[in-house]
Amino acid sequence: xxxxxxxxxVDANQVRAAIIEEGLREAGYQQLVRLSATTGxxxxxxxxxxxxxxxDLEDPSRDxxxxxxxxxxxxxxxxxxxxxxxxxxxxxxxxxxxxSAYIVDGLKKERMQPILQTCISRFNxxxxxxxxxxxxxxxxxxxxxxxRAKAIVMRLKDLSEDEAYALMRRTAMNEKRKLVDIARSLxxxxxxxx
Amino acid sequence: xxxxxxxxxxxxxxxxxxxxxxxxxxxxEAEGLDLELVRxxxxxxxxxxxxxxxxxxxxxxxxxxxxxxxxxGGVKAPMAAPLALNRDGAAITLSLRRFExxxxxxxxxxxxxxxxxxxxxxxxxxxxxxxxxxLTFAVVFGFSTHIYxxxxxxxxxxxxxxxxxxxxxVPPPQTVEALASGRIDGFCAGAPWNSAAVAAGVGAMVxxxxxxxxxxxDKVLAWRADDVERRPAAVSKLGTAxxxxxxxxxxxxxxxxxAQHLSASDRLALPAPLIxxxxxxxxxxGADRPSRAILPFIRFDREALRPDPDDADWVLSGMQxxxxxxxxxxxxxxxxxxxxxACFEGxxxxxxxxxxx
Numbered sequence: 001x002x003x004x005x006x007x008x009x010v011d012a013n014q015v016r017a018a019i020i021e022e023g024l025r026e027a028g029y030q031q032l033v034r035l036s037a038t039t040g041x042x043x044x045x046x047x048x049x050x051x052x053x054x055x056d057l058e059d060p061s062r063d064x065x066x067x068x069x070x071x072x073x074x075x076x077x078x079x080x081x082x083x084x085x086x087x088x089x090x091x092x093x094x095x096x097x098x099x100s101a102y103i104v105d106g107l108k109k110e111r112m113q114p115i116l117q118t119c120i121s122r123f124n125x126x127x128x129x130x131x132x133x134x135x136x137x138x139x140x141x142x143x144x145x146x147x148r149a150k151a152i153v154m155r156l157k158d159l160s161e162d163e164a165y166a167l168m169r170r171t172a173m174n175e176k177r178k179l180v181d182i183a184r185s186l187x188x189x190x191x192x193x194x
Numbered sequence: 195x196x197x198x199x200x201x202x203x204x205x206x207x208x209x210x211x212x213x214x215x216x217x218x219x220x221x222x223e224a225e226g227l228d229l230e231l232v233r234x235x236x237x238x239x240x241x242x243x244x245x246x247x248x249x250x251x252x253x254x255x256x257x258x259x260x261x262x263x264x265x266x267g268g269v270k271a272p273m274a275a276p277l278a279l280n281r282d283g284a285a286i287t288l289s290l291r292r293f294e295x296x297x298x299x300x301x302x303x304x305x306x307x308x309x310x311x312x313x314x315x316x317x318x319x320x321x322x323x324x325x326x327x328x329l330t331f332a333v334v335f336g337f338s339t340h341i342y343x344x345x346x347x348x349x350x351x352x353x354x355x356x357x358x359x360x361x362x363x364v365p366p367p368q369t370v371e372a373l374a375s376g377r378i379d380g381f382c383a384g385a386p387w388n389s390a391a392v393a394a395g396v397g398a399m400v401x402x403x404x405x406x407x408x409x410x411x412d413k414v415l416a417w418r419a420d421d422v423e424r425r426p427a428a429v430s431k432l433g434t435a436x437x438x439x440x441x442x443x444x445x446x447x448x449x450x451x452x453a454q455h456l457s458a459s460d461r462l463a464l465p466a467p468l469i470x471x472x473x474x475x476x477x478x479x480g481a482d483r484p485s486r487a488i489l490p491f492i493r494f495d496r497e498a499l500r501p502d503p504d505d506a507d508w509v510l511s512g513m514q515x516x517x518x519x520x521x522x523x524x525x526x527x528x529x530x531x532x533x534x535x536a537c538f539e540g541x542x543x544x545x546x547x548x549x550x551x
Contacts, residue, residue, distance in 0.1 A: 040377065042362055057242075060235040060365035063335050080268040081238070092246045100238070 002028030003111050008050035009034045010041065010059055016126045020054065023122040027114065041065065045079070052112065053079070053102040054119050057095070065102050077105040082112050090116065097123040142180040149183035152190045198428055201230045203240045204253035206462045207366065208385035208472055208492060209280040209413045211452060212499075213253055215439035216432070218455045224438075225431040233460060236365065237335045244418060245271035251432060253279060254416035257509045260529045261337035263419065266519055274422040275414035276537035277433050278499045282410050283492030284340055284403035285388040285477070286347065288380035289373050292317070292329070293398035293481050307405050308350045315351035318358050331355065332364040332372060332381040339403075339412050340382040342512025346406050355516065370394050384412065385472045385492055386464060391480075393468060398480035402488055409498075411505035414533075422537065433541040436499070443494040449473045500538050503530035 007029055011017040017034045024032055033048050035041070041061040045053065055062055065079060082101040084090055090113070094100060097120045103112055146168070153164040168186075172179045200222075204210040213231065216222045222229040232249070234240050240252040241262050254275070262271040288296060297304060299320075300313040318329065333340040345355050355361050364372050366387050372378045374396040381387075391397030403410045415436060422429055442448055453470035456462050462469065471478065475489030506529040513519040 057239055058235060060367065062236040062238045063365055064363040065238075083269050085270060091242075095242050095246045095248065100242070 004031065005029060005051040005107075005111070005115075006031040006033070006048065007052045007054060007115065008045070008048055010036075010053060010055040010061065012036050012056065012059060013126075016056070016123070019126050020119055020122045023118045024115065027118050029115070049077075051104050051107055052082075052115055053104070054115070055100050055102070057098045057100055062100060079104050080106075082107075082109070082116060084109050084113065090120075093120050097127075099123045142183075145180055145187065146183045149186040152186055156190075197226055197228045198431065199228045199230065200250040200428060200432060201232060201248070202251045202253070202432075203232045203234045203243055203249040205234055205237065205240065205366070206464075207253075207387075207413075208456065208462070208469060209283055210253045210461075211443060211456060212279050212436045212439045212494060213415070214455055214461055215443060215452065216435040219439060219442060221435040221438045221442070222432065225435045227431050227435060229432075229435075231460075237338075240416075241269065241271055244273070244416060245269075247418070250421070250428065251415055251417050254414055255335055255338045256411050256414045256505060256533070257337040257339060257342070257513070258335060259414055259416045260506060260509050260532050261513075261518075263532050264519065264525060264528060266337070266513075272419035273416045273532060274419045274537075275416050275501050275533055276422060276429055277415050277436060277541070278411070278501050279413040279415055279436070281412055281493040281498040282403055282408075282490070283412060284343060284382060284384050284410070285399050286344065286380065286382045286401045287373070287388045287391050287397040287399050287480075289376065289378075289396065290398055290481060292379045293400065296400070297481075304400070305405070307347055307401055310400055311347055311349075311351035311353070314348070315353055315358075318353060328358070328360045329379040330360040330362055330377070332362045332369060332378045332383075334363065334366050334369075334381075334383050336363055337513070337518070339410060339509075340384070341516060342509065343403055343406055343410070344382045345512060345515055347401065349515070370396060373397050386462070386468055389468055389472055389478055390464065392478045395480075398483075399477065399486075402477065402486075402491065404488060404491075409493075411502070411508060414501065419532075429537060430541050430544070433537065434545060437496060437541060437545055440494045440496060440499055496542065500542075501533040501535055503533045503535070506530045506533050 007024060009017050009020055014036060021032050021034060035044055041064050053065060079102050082103045094116060099119045101116050150164045153159060153167060154161060168182055169179060172182045202213055204213050217229040217231055237255060237258050240254060241258060243249045244252045259273040259275050262269060263273050295317055296313045299316045300309055302309040304310050331344060333344060348355055353359060362378060364378060366383055369381050369383055369387050370391045373391050388399050392399055417429060443452055450470060453466045453473055456469050457464055457466035472491060475487055475491045477486045477488055477491060479486050510521050510526060510529055514521050
């Protein structure tokens with residue numbers, strides 16, 4: 001039985017926030033609030049009165065959360081960073097993933113651990129997704145560059161598409177350079193000689 | 195000499211200067227260090243990344259190093275501060291509106307912190323009588339020189355932070371906006387944020403930290419406590435580079451260049467003239483007052499960089515009056531040890547012994 005906890009997700013990145021929300025919802029948590037505007041985080045906490053706050057490490061408001069209760073008597077319930085001192089691997093995993101969790105009113109760590117684990121894996125999944133997207137994007141760019149260069153070679157040397165491609169590959173191997181680099185030099189040269 | 199790579203995190207404040215200069219003026223390289231500087235967005239990140247060794251060392255609030263070492267507030271990350279990075283340099287700024295009210299209520303010279311504190315108490319009293327919400331003051335971190343300085347100022351008129359005045363933590367780059375929008379009525383922070391609020395036309399500086407406390411403890415270079423034992427060579431090389439950067443920073447002819455380094459987009463990302471005025475000790479005050487000369491406003495000289503266990507006592511008493519800790523002899527011993535001087539003395543002596551070129 002998943003405890004009925006109210007979780008506040010603080011992340012300026014809307015896509016990642018949605019991914020985390022989905023992850024927590026799948027894990028059975030129902031009361032989720034997403035917050036992207038991070039000025040006035042303290043006021044947002046007063047309004048939503050969460051049990052758990054999950055925050056992106058890149059958010060400067062993190063310092064406003066830290067040990068709020070220790071320094072402000074106007075906060076009704078104490079908020080502290082969730083750290084399981086007996087489990088240093090999970091501290092490292094969270095920092096490396098770029099997420100931090102805060103618990104309100106001394107929530108038990110057994111109830112907190114699955115929430116943190118879900119967030120860590122969703123943060124990592126998001127990063128992987130973004131890396132893959134970047135890679136796909138740059139592959140697409142490379143492909144376009146190679147196609148343009150191939151067209152130049154075909155025109156200048158009166159070769160077929162396959163022959164032009166083979167020539168470029170051979171040159172790249174011969175010069176120990178990447179095909180896309182050869183293609184870039186060809187395009188630059190062609191533009192200079194225009 | 196093999197090159198040692200060190201990654202050091204910092205917050206964009208004027209007091210990160212010596213770490214920046216150690217790299218940008220080549221002092222680290224001269225010690226055989228390849229220094230990688232990483233700008234951070236929060237003190238919590240600096241603490242946590244130092245703790246999991248994503249950073250080798252970090253620009254840190256002295257009180258935050260003590261809090262982490264003692265494990266106050268959940269996170270226990272024992273640290274050691276073999277040297278300080280500065281002394282003084284903080285100030286208290288109010289919104290223009292509150293500053294004008296304060297000036298009207300003041301009975302005597304506002305330069306006297308007791309006079310300004312009593313005027314503040316009168317303002318608090320008036321607001322209470324007319325059913326207005328409490329004033330809100332901000333600092334940049336819960337365990338900081340700034341919160342204890344504010345506490346000292348308020349204490350001069352019997353006010354308590356967190357009771358008579360609401361208290362919030364606001365990240366430094368957001369202080370100007372928070373003051374302009376009226377979300378906060380005032381704040382205590384390090385340079386350049388007071389000058390930034392004055393320059394933006396939204397704030398007026400009431401007091402510099404030197405008005406409340408001379409030679410005031412502030413930022414330190416923090417390492418994991420176990421690393422100071424285990425990696426003495428790294429600690430001493432970085433320490434040497436920083437002490438040399440400090441000597442360089444104290445020469446007036448270097449001020450313009452220093453401001454230039456600090457203003458870079460991957461450092462403070464603020465206009466160099468704003469930083470240069472602060473380093474020149476020429477503080478803009480706002481509210482149609484001329485600038486105020488405090489030289490040096492922020493100290494980087496060798497004496498200023500010596501850690502001092504007595505600072506730990508001051509931090510603990512600030513923590514205790516803020517209700518953050520109950521000091522026991524054992525806690526006192528642990529805290530004083532964070533600012534142990536042996537390492538600094540060794541580095542300092544080695545520099546003095548080295549032949550002058």
